[in-house]
Amino acid sequence: MSQNPDPAATGTSDDVARFVDQSTGRATGTPEIESLSDLDRSAATLLRQRWTEIPSAERVRLTQAMVEDAEANVERNYARAFLVALDDDEPQTRRAAIDGLWEYEGLDLLDRLLQGIETEHEPEVRATQAVALGRYAMLSELGALDEPHTARLKDVLLQVADDDEESLDVRRRAIESLGYFSEDDEIDSLIEEAYDSGIHESRVSAIHAMGRQGTTRWLDTCLENLADSEPEIRFEAVTAIGVIGEPRTVSAIIDRIADPDAEVRLAAIGALGAIGGPMAVNTLRRLISEDDPAVVEAAEDALEEAQLVSSPLRPLIQG
Numbered sequence: 001m002s003q004n005p006d007p008a009a010t011g012t013s014d015d016v017a018r019f020v021d022q023s024t025g026r027a028t029g030t031p032e033i034e035s036l037s038d039l040d041r042s043a044a045t046l047l048r049q050r051w052t053e054i055p056s057a058e059r060v061r062l063t064q065a066m067v068e069d070a071e072a073n074v075e076r077n078y079a080r081a082f083l084v085a086l087d088d089d090e091p092q093t094r095r096a097a098i099d100g101l102w103e104y105e106g107l108d109l110l111d112r113l114l115q116g117i118e119t120e121h122e123p124e125v126r127a128t129q130a131v132a133l134g135r136y137a138m139l140s141e142l143g144a145l146d147e148p149h150t151a152r153l154k155d156v157l158l159q160v161a162d163d164d165e166e167s168l169d170v171r172r173r174a175i176e177s178l179g180y181f182s183e184d185d186e187i188d189s190l191i192e193e194a195y196d197s198g199i200h201e202s203r204v205s206a207i208h209a210m211g212r213q214g215t216t217r218w219l220d221t222c223l224e225n226l227a228d229s230e231p232e233i234r235f236e237a238v239t240a241i242g243v244i245g246e247p248r249t250v251s252a253i254i255d256r257i258a259d260p261d262a263e264v265r266l267a268a269i270g271a272l273g274a275i276g277g278p279m280a281v282n283t284l285r286r287l288i289s290e291d292d293p294a295v296v297e298a299a300e301d302a303l304e305e306a307q308l309v310s311s312p313l314r315p316l317i318q319g
Contacts, residue, residue: 010038010040011035011036011037011038011039011040011043011080012040012042012043013040013042013043013046015035015036015039015043016035016036016039016043016046016047016050017046017050018035019031019032019035019036020047020050020053020054023054023055023058023062024053024054024055031062033062033065033066033069034069034073034076036062036066036078036081037066037069037070037076037077037078037081038076038077039080039081041080043080044080044081044083044084047080047081047084048084048087051084051085051088052089056089056090056093059085059088059090059093060090060092060093060096063082063085063088063093063096063097063100064092064096066078066081066082066096066100067096067099067100070100078100079100079101079104082097082098082100082101082104083097083101083108083109084097085097085100086098086101086112086116091122091124091125094120094122094125094128095124095125095128098113098125098128098129098132099128101132102132102135105135105136105139107149109132110133110136110149110153113129113132113133113136114133114152114153114156116129117129117130117133117156117160118156123167123169123170124169126160126166126167126170127167127169127170127173128173130157130160130170130173130174130176130177131173131176131177133153133156133157133174133177134173134176134177134179134180134212136149136153137153137154137157137177137178137179137180137181138180138212140153140154140180140181141180141181141182154178154181154184157174157177157178158174158178158186158187158190160174161174161175161178161190162190168199168201168202169201171202172194172201172202172204172205173205175190175191175194175202175205175206175209176205176208176209176212178190178191178209179191179208179209179210179211179212179213180212180213181213182213182214182215188217191206191209191210191213191218192206194206194209195207195210195221200230200232200233203233204232204233204236207221207222207225207233207236207237207240208236208239208240210222210240211236211239211240211241211242211243211244212240212243214243214244214245215244216244216246218240218244219241219244219246219249222237222240222241222244223237223241223249223252224237225237226238226241226252226255226256231259231260231261231263231264234256234259234261234264235261235263235264235267238253238256238264238267238268238271239267239270239271241253241271241275242267242270242271242272242273242274242275243274245274245275246275247275247276247277249275250272250275250277250279250280251279253268253271253272253275253280254268254272254279254280254283256268256271257269257283257287262294265295266294266295266298269284269287269295269298269299269302270298270301270302272284272302272306273301273302273303273304273305273306273309274302274305274306274309275306275309276305276306276307276308276309277306277309280306281303281306281307284299284302284303284306285299285303287299288300288303
């Protein structure tokens with residue numbers, strides 16, 4: 001996981017120089033990926049200057065290795081290294097860098113993503129950029145993004161989602177990110193169009209966006225899809241209903257605990273935790289005695305959330 005660069009960064013220019021020399025065979029020893037964690041500004045500048053000295057295939061490998069290492073060691077911070085890798089010539093490296101920056105919320109990244117999705121040639125990279133922009137759409141809805149950036153973000157995502165010449169995967173990811181914006185007729189129309197398209201992938205993304213809006217406007221549509229023949233549709237529907245959080249849907253969610261698909265069953269358990277209420281709590285307590293370890297773990301987590309949701313002290317806890 002990559003967070004904003006720490007002002008107390010400890011990675012130095014010497015660390016970067018040694019890493020690059022070892023990666024290119026100019027120095028003996030095995031390059032250690034953690035050398036690129038917590039870079040200070042001068043070290044990040046040197047890495048940018050020397051980045052292309054590292055062979056292309058090795059840059060792909062080491063960027064992916066940073067992502068994996070950050071997930072395994074949460075104290076590591078590769079943000080500045082990922083920001084360097086964003087400009088790599090290799091699409092796989094650019095995609096990995098974006099993935100690595102999934103917790104980074106700096107406006108510098110937002111500006112680069114907005115520019116990148118308009119100039120990037122590789123659809124797979126643009127799709128990854130569209131997903132990453134969803135984080136900033138969420139921040140906007142939370143009031144944590146200024147109006148100029150919000151306006152540009154929404155405009156770019158709308159253009160991408162409504163571009164008939166754009167690849168399906170990029171368009172659907174843009175629609176998912178737009179789902180964070182509520183009370184917008186143009187976005188609602190795009191979601192409806194995707195849902196009515198008859199294209200499976202588009203319907204999946206439309207329901208995903210419905211859940212992100214979190215309003216009862218889409219509730220009946222989501223409920224209708226709980227019995228869809230496709231597990232992916234049922235998964236998105238049950239997840240969306242959990243986000244919407246309408247108490248009257250608990251019985252319908254409980255029915256999905258017996259779903260033939262394991263991911264749908266676990267999503268239903270999570271949805272009960274999100275909605276809460278006596279019926280949800282009692283069901284989750286029963287599930288804790290099941291034999292399936294995955295069900296038990298999910299039920300325990302959901303029960304903790306459900307009890308918090310149901311607590312009369314919750315408004316005080318939330319402040």
